[in-house]
Amino acid sequence: MTNSLGTALVTGASEGIGAVYADRLARRGYNLVLVARSAEKLAALAASLGDATGRTVEVLQADLTNPADLGRVEARLGAEPAIDLLVNNAGFSTVSAFADLTSTQVSAILDLNVTALARLAWAATGPMANRGKGTVINIGSVVSVAPLPNAALYGATKAFVLTLTQALEAELGSKGLRFQAVLPGATRTNLWAKSGLPVEHLPQEIVMETDAMVDAALAGFDQGEVVTIPALVDVDGWNQFETARLALNGKLSSAQPASRYLA
Numbered sequence: 001m002t003n004s005l006g007t008a009l010v011t012g013a014s015e016g017i018g019a020v021y022a023d024r025l026a027r028r029g030y031n032l033v034l035v036a037r038s039a040e041k042l043a044a045l046a047a048s049l050g051d052a053t054g055r056t057v058e059v060l061q062a063d064l065t066n067p068a069d070l071g072r073v074e075a076r077l078g079a080e081p082a083i084d085l086l087v088n089n090a091g092f093s094t095v096s097a098f099a100d101l102t103s104t105q106v107s108a109i110l111d112l113n114v115t116a117l118a119r120l121a122w123a124a125t126g127p128m129a130n131r132g133k134g135t136v137i138n139i140g141s142v143v144s145v146a147p148l149p150n151a152a153l154y155g156a157t158k159a160f161v162l163t164l165t166q167a168l169e170a171e172l173g174s175k176g177l178r179f180q181a182v183l184p185g186a187t188r189t190n191l192w193a194k195s196g197l198p199v200e201h202l203p204q205e206i207v208m209e210t211d212a213m214v215d216a217a218l219a220g221f222d223q224g225e226v227v228t229i230p231a232l233v234d235v236d237g238w239n240q241f242e243t244a245r246l247a248l249n250g251k252l253s254s255a256q257p258a259s260r261y262l263a
């Protein structure tokens with residue numbers, strides 16, 4: 001068994017992308033804390049990963065849209081053994097016209113994709129900053145940079161994930177912490193069926209297998225990327241986009257409106 005790299009807490013670990021992260025991180029040498037609502041699935045994964053890797057695997061059943069449960073996960077992030085890596089992965093989507101969402105769905109998407117993700121990043125980064133080390137991987141989506149109809153709210157929550165990650169890297173990157181936003185394209189998980197559009201209904205040439213997506217995201221992490229887009233072939237396009245965005249810094253606030261707005 002390799003030496004422990006510390007402890008990683010993975011949200012949404014019961015299936016899909018989070019379950020693959022749990023597998024890969026255990027094999028890399030992390031002990032794990034697995035978070036999701038499905039206790040039985042988490043227990044089964046914990047047993048199989050513990051057997052396969054010899055790592056310690058804790059299960060923390062929680063509905064991250066429930067304030068008391070969210071508080072318990074926050075508390076774990078500040079407890080011992082310390083959390084060295086947070087994978088903020090749990091997320092939810094509904095394929096629907098914005099006006100057709102129910103108010104309950106609007107709140108549920110925001111509670112999980114925004115509030116829980118931000119609260120957990122906040123709870124993790126305080127102790128990490130005190131120790132001068134730690135990593136937060138936030139799972140976003142390509143819809144954060146390519147907003148789509150019928151995914152308006154979901155895309156906006158993922159834009160939040162991207163912006164939060166980039167800002168935290170700017171704020172805490174020089175203090176020993178690392179941040180990565182992963183922007184998957186369509187990935188073969190049950191998220192699609194739950195959202196109302198089974199993944200089989202997508203053009204299969206745009207659907208990546210979950211193992212391949214997570215392995216690519218971890219390769220991007222190993223290469224030091226802050227933003228990783230596993231499916232993007234033309235990384236120059238992203239780099240130009242970022243260069244153009246950063247070039248606007250210092251030009252976006254002024255005492256005077258731009259001349260084109262003056263009568």
Ligand code: NAP
Nearest residue numbers: 012014015016017036037038063064091141186187189191
């Ligand atoms: P998934 O297969 O549906 O898995 C979602 C995970 O989140 C499950 O473990 C689920 O477990 C957990 N979860 C859902 N609601 C929760 C809640 N209220 N509290 C705690 N855990 C909860 O989805 P996935 O495709 O792996 O998605 C993972 C992340 O990738 C999400 O943030 C998603 O937006 C993002 N993403 C996915 C795709 C894609 O094409 N699949 C593309 C871009 C981004 P329980 O049901 O047991 O709670």
